[in-house]
Every structure is written in structure tokens, then in C-alpha cells.
Amino acid sequence: NEELLINSEKLYVAGQLAAGIAHEIRNPLTSLKGFLQLIASGRREISYYGIMNSELNRIEGIVSELLMLSKPQVYELSYYDVRSVMRDTVTLLEAQAILHNIAIETDLGRDTLWIYGVENQIKQVFINVIKNAIEAMIDGGAIRIQMGREDDSVRIRISDEGPGIKEAQLAKMGQPFYTTKEKGTGLGLMVSYKIVDNHQGRIDVYSQLGAGTTFEISLPFRYPEAEAVTKSS
Ligand code: ADP
Ligand code: MG
Numbered sequence: 001n002e003e004l005l006i007n008s009e010k011l012y013v014a015g016q017l018a019a020g021i022a023h024e025i026r027n028p029l030t031s032l033k034g035f036l037q038l039i040a041s042g043r044r045e046i047s048y049y050g051i052m053n054s055e056l057n058r059i060e061g062i063v064s065e066l067l068m069l070s071k072p073q074v075y076e077l078s079y080y081d082v083r084s085v086m087r088d089t090v091t092l093l094e095a096q097a098i099l100h101n102i103a104i105e106t107d108l109g110r111d112t113l114w115i116y117g118v119e120n121q122i123k124q125v126f127i128n129v130i131k132n133a134i135e136a137m138i139d140g141g142a143i144r145i146q147m148g149r150e151d152d153s154v155r156i157r158i159s160d161e162g163p164g165i166k167e168a169q170l171a172k173m174g175q176p177f178y179t180t181k182e183k184g185t186g187l188g189l190m191v192s193y194k195i196v197d198n199h200q201g202r203i204d205v206y207s208q209l210g211a212g213t214t215f216e217i218s219l220p221f222r223y224p225e226a227e228a229v230t231k232s233s
Pocket of ligand 1: 180183
């Protein structure tokens with residue numbers, strides 16, 4: 001029946017994911033082991049430590065992104081203004097943007113944009129998407145962030161002036177470990193899609209080669225007082 005089918009599909013996805021994780025973690029582990037053996041045999045090249053450190057960072061990055069997928073320890077659901085989450089995120093990433101010659105321009109509108117969910121997770125989504133935009137714009141430029149209410153949704157648009165994404169690549173984005181970056185994990189978007197999906201939202205990507213990419217995140221607008229009245233009546 002349908003439930004069984006869904007369960008076997010979930011198992012299949014979990015199996016795929018486990019295989020991918022194992023593979024991604026085994027590579028840096030193998031290389032770490034190799035360097036340890038070299039050091040043990042008396043070769044103490046200073047450059048080994050830098051490489052070992054970056055391999056360890058890679059494993060750390062994979063593990064911490066995966067932790068975002070499992071249920072967080074503190075799972076705090078609340079109503080909040082998603083604009084403040086965006087303000088915090090932009091402050092957080094400002095220095096990194098400036099270092100890359102990138103200006104972040106925001107238009108967050110005047111209305112309070114109420115949403116309901118786990119604030120830290122939504123912040124993680126914003127960080128992942130804006131970081132990708134920064135990483136895409138190797139020649140600098142502007143990232144434009146626009147937020148507003150459209151009917152029953154809060155719509156968040158994050159546009160960059162990067163190289164854009166080919167159609168064949170667009171389809172692969174969000175698949176675990178899909179990355180075109182030398183130091184990428186290919187987990188940021190998978191985690192982001194999963195989080196937004198858990199919040200009954202969606203992410204759409206619009207891209208034009210040579211012009212840039214827009215990530216459009218939609219989340220349900222949820223006004224706390226209206227719902228409190230509905231619940232108590
Ligand atoms: P990572 O950033 O570790 O590569 P992500 O899941 O965050 O993993 O992104 C997957 C891939 O999607 C990236 O490697 C890149 O090829 C593509 N991508 C994501 N955002 C953008 C963007 N704004 N412009 C161009 N390519 C992008
Ligand atoms: Mg990323």
C-alpha cells in the first residue's frame with residue numbers, strides 16, 4: 001500500500017545518503033591516515049599539518065551540516081518576524097562579503113513578516129543561500145535581498161550577479177554532495193530544502209547564464225494573535 005511505498009522510498013533515500021556520507025568522509029580519513037603514517041615514519045614536513053588540518057575541517061563541515069538534518073536538541077517553535085533573522089544573517093556575513101568586494105543591499109519592507117517555526121533553522125537557510133551567492137561572485141558585485149508579504153506567504157528573494165547556473169546543474173542542486181566547488185560539501189542546499197519543506201515552504205531558483213541567480217524562498221505568513229484566537233475559540 002501507499003504507506004509501505006513511502007517507507008521503502010525513505011529507506012532508499014536514507015541508504016543513498018549513508019553511502020554518500022561514508023564516501024565523502026572516507027576520502028579525507030584515508031588521506032589523514034596516510035599523513036600520520038608518514039609522520040610516524042619520521043617525515044615531519046610542516047606542510048603536512050596544513051593539509052591534515054584542512055582534511056579535518058572537511059570532515060567537521062560534513063558532520064555539522066548533517067547535524068542540521070537530524071532533529072535539533074533544542075527544538076523551539078515560535079512566532080517571529082523573519083526580517084530580524086535576515087538582519088542578523090546579513091550582519092553575520094557582511095565582513096565576508098566586503099572581503100569579496102560584494103555589497104549586500106536589503107529591502108525588507110515595512111510590514112512585520114510573521115512566520116512560525118524554528119528560528120535557528122531558517123537562519124541557517126539564509127546563511128547557506130547567501131554564502132553560495134558570495135562564493136559565486138568571484139568578481140564582486142551586489143547581492144540584493146528583498147522581502148515582503150504576498151497573500152498568505154512571506155516571499156524572500158536573494159539575487160546575485162554570479163555566473164548563473166546551467167539547466168543540467170539546476171536539476172542536481174540540492175542532491176546530497178552535489179558540489180562544483182573544490183572545498184564544497186554539497187550539503188548546504190539539501191539541508192536548506194529540507195528545512196524549508198519542514199516549514200511548509202518552498203524554494204524556487206531562477207538563473208540566467210552570465211547574469212546571475214535568484215533564490216526565492218516562500219514561507220507561510222502566520223500571524224500569532226489570529227491563531228491564538230482560533231485556538232482558544
Ligand atoms: P556547496 O556550496 O558546498 O558546493 P551547496 O549545496 O550549497 O553546496 O550548493 C551546491 C552547488 O550549487 C554549488 O556547488 C554550486 O555549483 C551551485 N550553486 C548554489 N548556489 C549558487 C549560486 N548562487 N550561483 C551559482 N551556483 C550556485
Ligand atoms: Mg554552499
